[in-house]
Amino acid sequence: MDQPLILVTNDDGMFAPGIKALVEVASKFGEVVVIAPDSPQSGQGHAITITKPLRLNKVDAFPGVLAYECSGTPVDCVKLAKSVILNGRKIDLCVSGINHGSNASINIIYSGTMSAAMEASVEGIPSIGFSYLDYSFEAEFDASKYYAEVIIQFTLQNGFGDAKLLNVNIPKLPLNEIKGIKVCHQAEGNWTEEFIESKDPRGESYYWMTGEFFLESQDEDSDIWALRNGYVSIVPSMHDLTHYSALGSLKPLENVSHEFATKE
Amino acid sequence: MDQPLILVTNDDGMFAPGIKALVEVASKFGEVVVIAPDSPQSGQGHAITITKPLRLNKVDAFPGVLAYECSGTPVDCVKLAKSVILNGRKIDLCVSGINHGSNASINIIYSGTMSAAMEASVEGIPSIGFSYLDYSFEAEFDASKYYAEVIIQFTLQNGFGDAKLLNVNIPKLPLNEIKGIKVCHQAEGNWTEEFIESKDPRGESYYWMTGEFFLESQDEDSDIWALRNGYVSIVPSMHDLTHYSALGSLKPLENVSHEFATKE
Numbered sequence: 418m419d420q421p422l423i424l425v426t427n428d429d430g431m432f433a434p435g436i437k438a439l440v441e442v443a444s445k446f447g448e449v450v451v452i453a454p455d456s457p458q459s460g461q462g463h464a465i466t467i468t469k470p471l472r473l474n475k476v477d478a479f480p481g482v483l484a485y486e487c488s489g490t491p492v493d494c495v496k497l498a499k500s501v502i503l504n505g506r507k508i509d510l511c512v513s514g515i516n517h518g519s520n521a522s523i524n525i526i527y528s529g530t531m532s533a534a535m536e537a538s539v540e541g542i543p544s545i546g547f548s549y550l551d552y553s554f555e556a557e558f559d560a561s562k563y564y565a566e567v568i569i570q571f572t573l574q575n576g577f578g579d580a581k582l583l584n585v586n587i588p589k590l591p592l593n594e595i596k597g598i599k600v601c602h603q604a605e606g607n608w609t610e611e612f613i614e615s616k617d618p619r620g621e622s623y624y625w626m627t628g629e630f631f632l633e634s635q636d637e638d639s640d641i642w643a644l645r646n647g648y649v650s651i652v653p654s655m656h657d658l659t660h661y662s663a664l665g666s667l668k669p670l671e672n673v674s675h676e677f678a679t680k681e
Numbered sequence: 682m683d684q685p686l687i688l689v690t691n692d693d694g695m696f697a698p699g700i701k702a703l704v705e706v707a708s709k710f711g712e713v714v715v716i717a718p719d720s721p722q723s724g725q726g727h728a729i730t731i732t733k734p735l736r737l738n739k740v741d742a743f744p745g746v747l748a749y750e751c752s753g754t755p756v757d758c759v760k761l762a763k764s765v766i767l768n769g770r771k772i773d774l775c776v777s778g779i780n781h782g783s784n785a786s787i788n789i790i791y792s793g794t795m796s797a798a799m800e801a802s803v804e805g806i807p808s809i810g811f812s813y814l815d816y817s818f819e820a821e822f823d824a825s826k827y828y829a830e831v832i833i834q835f836t837l838q839n840g841f842g843d844a845k846l847l848n849v850n851i852p853k854l855p856l857n858e859i860k861g862i863k864v865c866h867q868a869e870g871n872w873t874e875e876f877i878e879s880k881d882p883r884g885e886s887y888y889w890m891t892g893e894f895f896l897e898s899q900d901e902d903s904d905i906w907a908l909r910n911g912y913v914s915i916v917p918s919m920h921d922l923t924h925y926s927a928l929g930s931l932k933p934l935e936n937v938s939h940e941f942a943t944k945e
Binding site for chain 1: 799
C-alpha cells in the first residue's frame with residue numbers, strides 16, 4: 418500500500434498531548450487528516466448529535482497536517498470526517514487517542530476515544546483506539562508512541578486478522594519496563610458509583626458522579642491482568658452485541674408468545 | 682418472587698407516551714420506580730456526565746408511582762436511581778422505553794434507551810429495552826404493551842437464560858397481524874450519513890446530520906428480518922465487546938512486539 422490515508426481523532430480535543438503524539442506516529446506511515454472535538458468529550462460513549470447543527474473549523478494545529486475541530490461528539494467527528502472532509506476517499510486506517518486514561522475492561526462502552534474508533538469500524542474502516550494509563554496532561558508518551566508505531570506498522574502490513582477494531586491500552590511504565598504485548602479479552606468489571614451530594618449557592622441539591630472500578634474477574638487472558646502485569650493489552654472488539662451463547666436459552670420465549678397469541 | 686422492584690426508564694423523557702405505556706405494564710407485576718431524563722436524549726449512546734453536576738427532581742407523573750426527572754443522560758439516570766433513589770435496595774428488573782423508533786441492528790449502540798438498559802445489566806440488574814417501530818408521539822401502543830407484558834411476565838418467572846439484557850423491537854403492525862416472537866441476532870448494518878450543509882443568519886456554515894440505514898445482511902435469524910416479516914424481535918445482548926473469534930488471528934502481534942523490544 419503506498420501512502421495510506423490515516424484519520425486521527427480523539428475525545429480530549431486538539432490540545433491534548435495524546436493526539437499530538439499520535440499524529441507524530443501516524444505521519445510516519447502516510448497522509449494524515451485530523452479531526453477532534455472542540456471541547457473535551459470524555460465519557461461521551463457512542464453519543465451522536467441529532468437535534469442541533471454541527472460546526473466544523475479548519476485549524477492549524479500540526480505543521481503540514483490537515484486538521485479540523487468539530488463542535489460535536491467523537492462519533493460525530495468520525496462521521497463528518499468521512500462524509501464531508503474526506504467525502505468519497507478511502508480511509509485506510511482510523512486511529513483514536515492517545516487517550517489520557519484507561520479504556521480497558523468495561524470502560525470501552527463509556528469511552529469517547531473507543532466510540533470514535535468503533536464508529537469508524539462500523540463504517541468499514543479498520544480502526545485502533547489507543548489509551549495510556551496516565552490521566553495527567555504532563556504524561557510522558559514515549560512508551561505509548563513506541564507501541565503505537567509497532568501496532569500501526571503491523572496492522573498496515575498484515576491487516577487486522579478477523580477484527581476491524583482494536584482496543585489498545587498501554588501501562589504507566591517506562592518503555593524498558595514494559596514486557597511486551599498481550600492479545601486479550603475484555604475483563605469483566607464495572608464502576609460502583611458514589612454520588613457526592615451537595616448544595617448550590619441557592620440551596621438546591623446537586624449530585625456529582627464519582628466512582629470506583631470493581632474488577633469481577635482476574636483471569637490471565639484479560640486486559641486488566643495484562644496491564645497490571647506490565648503488558649500492553651490489545652482487545653479485538655466488535656459492534657455486534659449479540660449474546661450468541663444465550664440465544665438457545667431464550668428460545669422458549671418464541672413459544673410463549675404463540676401460546677399467548679392463540680389464547681386471545 | 683413477591684412484589685418485585687422494577688425500575689422504569691427511557692431516553693425520550695417523562696412525557697413520552699412510550700414510558701407511560703411501560704409504567705402501566707410494569708405496574709401489573711410489582712413496585713415501580715420511574716426515572717427519566719428531563720430533556721430528550723435520543724442518540725446519547727452510553728454517554729455519562731462527569732464534568733458537571735446532576736439534578737434530580739421528584740415529579741408527580743404517574744398516579745401512585747414514585748418518579749424522578751434527572752438532568753443527565755439515560756445512563757446517568759440508571760446510576761442515580763441505583764445509587765441514590767434506591768440506594769441499597771435490590772432491583773429485580775429494569776425496563777427501558779418503550780422507545781419511539783427502532784433500536785434493531787446497529788441502532789443499539791447509538792440508543793439512549795438501550796444504553797440505559799445496558800447500564801443496568803452491567804451493574805447486575807436483568808434488563809430489557811423495548812422499542813416500537815413508530816416515531817410518532819401519536820403512535821398506538823396496544824401491540825407494544827401486549828408484548829411487553831408477555832416478555833416481562835416470562836422473564837420474571839423464568840429468568841433470562843444466560844443473558845442479562847434483551848433488546849426487544851416491536852413492528853409497526855396491529856396486534857392481530859404480528860406473527861409472534863423471534864429470538865434473533867443483531868443484523869449487520871450501518872448508517873450512511875449525509876450532512877445537510879447550510880448557512881446560519883451570520884453566514885457561517887453548519888452541518889446537520891441525516892442518514893439512511895444500510896442493511897448488510899438479510900439472514901432469517903436477524904432482528905431486521907424478523908421485524909420486516911411481522912415478528913417481534915428479541916436480541917439477547919451483552920457488554921463484553923471482545924471479538925473472541927479474532928483473538929487467534931492477532932496472536933502474531935505478541936511476537937512482533939517482542940522482536941521490536943529485543944532489537945532496541
